[in-house]
Amino acid sequence: MKQSKLSRWGSLLAVFAFAAMAVMPAKAQDDPMSSSTDAVVVTTEAVAVEATTVVAEEAPPAGAPTIEQRIEDLEAYINNVDRPSGDASKIKVPGPGHNAWQMVSTALVLFMTLPGLALFYGGLVRSKNVLSILAMCLGIAGLVSLLWWAVGYSLSFAGSNPFIGDLSNAMFNGMSPAGVGAGYYWISDYVWAMFQLTFAIITPALIFGATAERMKFSAVLLFTAIWMFAVYFPMAHMVWSASGFMCGPLNPEAGIKAIDFAGGTVVHMTSGWSALVLCIILGPRLGFGKQPMPPHSMVLCMVGTGMLYVGWFGFNAGSALGADAIAANAFATTMLCAAVAGLVWGVAEWLLKGKPSVLGFCSGIVAGLVVITPAAGFVSPTSAIIMAFAAGIVPFFAVVYMKKFLGYDDALDTFGVHGVGGTLGAVLTGIFASAEVNSVVGPLKAGLVGEQLKAIALTIVLSVVATAIIATIIKVTIGLRPSQDQESEGLDTVDHGEEGYLLDT
Secondary structure, three states: OHHHHHHHHHHHHHHHHHHHHHHOOHHHHHOOOOOHHHHHHHHHHHHHHHHHHHHHHHOOOOOOOOHHHHHHHHHHHHHOOOOOOHHHOOOOOOOHHHHHHHHHHHHHHHHHHHHHHHHHHHHHOOHHHHHHHHHHHHHHHHHHHHHHHHHHHHHHHOOOOOOOOOOOOHHHOOOOOOOEOOOOOOOEHHHHHHHHHHHHHHHHHHHOOOOOOOOOHHHHHHHHHHHHHHHHHHHHHHHHOOOOOOOOOOOOOOOOOOOOOOOHHHHHHHHHHHHHHHHHHHOOOOOOOOOOOOOOOHHHHHHHHHHHHHHHHHHHHHHHOOOOHHHHHHHHHHHHHHHHHHHHHHHHHHHHHOOOOHHHHHHHHHHHHHHHOOOOOOOOHHHHHHHHHHHHHHHHHHHHHHHHHHOOOOOOOHHHHHHHHHHHHHHHHHHHOOOOOOHHHHHHOOOHHHHHHHHHHHHHHHHHHHHHHHHHHHHHOOOOOOOHHHHHHOHHHHHHOOOOOOOOO
8 A cells, every 4th residue: 555655656756857847948958967946946937927928918908897896796696786896897788587587577467467357357247248358458458558658658767756757768768678777787678668568557457347347448448548647657656766756765855755565556556446436437337236247257257367366476576676585575475465365255255155256265366466566575474474364354345345335336346456455455564564574674664654654645646536537528528338228238249349259059
């Protein structure tokens, strides 16, 4: 064993000696009296000169980020925070992981409307009106997309006014697919604009669940066009713009320092309270309260509910604007609150009405999704479970008992689920939001419930007043409803010349 080790050491010494001979200057090799120390010194100097040359060749140009800054850039990307190198960053385009999640989230939110909401609402109406719901969702998607590109995005997010944006980004002026920062540090400005567009599409579509089976298609489109300017664009700006009047996390000068993670006020409260006013002005369906009007397909309703549930992960987790820990928290709270609220609604129905219905489970799931929306990235999973019990009970009583007591015809329970649920969620967000979950809550926590109540009041006033004015204008101009004969026939054939189901003859 010792001999083997000695042999290996001898071999290594021979290799080193040969290498030293190879790099010695020729004179040193020829002169047997030349000092080996001199050879080592010469060799070391040569290596040092060569290393200096390599370093000089690799030195970054003036103004370029250093190695340390480039590493900090990568750390910023992983942590989903701003680039410390600023304009000198080597990563000047959207970060692939965060941007990919944002594109997926955008597709998921669109999936909520087409086909999720279309099938959810479509299954709840009578068969003679199913296509009117599908056409409503399709028509609103096209109309709102056009408005969003033209001026809507700019009015929602551009400018420094606290109540409404300006036209500096009209027709996406000044934006590019490689640009970042309009929404967040690592996502494309185009993807941010499309993500917000999907929110703008579903919000007015929710309203018309309350007016289902009795509002003309032309009135639906005209109401949507005006309502977007009067309610949605200002609300989106006030709540989510950096200069917004109610944007507590981003605007230190906000008049109301409220928080809304994914749209409890902007989406659900505006649509729900507007739906209540609109259905009252419109009046009840023919035969309402005198003849049964059951859903024509609970199968379609359940399928639509599942699509809404899946799409809502883009709605809530996507609002983290990156695939980070906040997104993971929103994902978990969304999952838990919706599932448990569905169970609670079903059990409440079981106890009070004798049987748990599929419609009850579906309604409870959607109510849970609505209630957790403003809180998803601010509360813990345990808080989400507590909120789920409230979501399964309060909207249940609003839908089953309050609507009957007050006598309004909210056909598909838009107000009961979105109006009541959205308001409940905004209040509970103020109660359960935690700085341990999301650090932005810390400076806002003191007095947050009061700020949430102020935001709720402003949202209700704007939605109710604007809707009453718009509905009255349309009623006295082109009219809101078809004739009684047309309503009895069904909106599918009257407005669209088609039937949802053709029976074999």
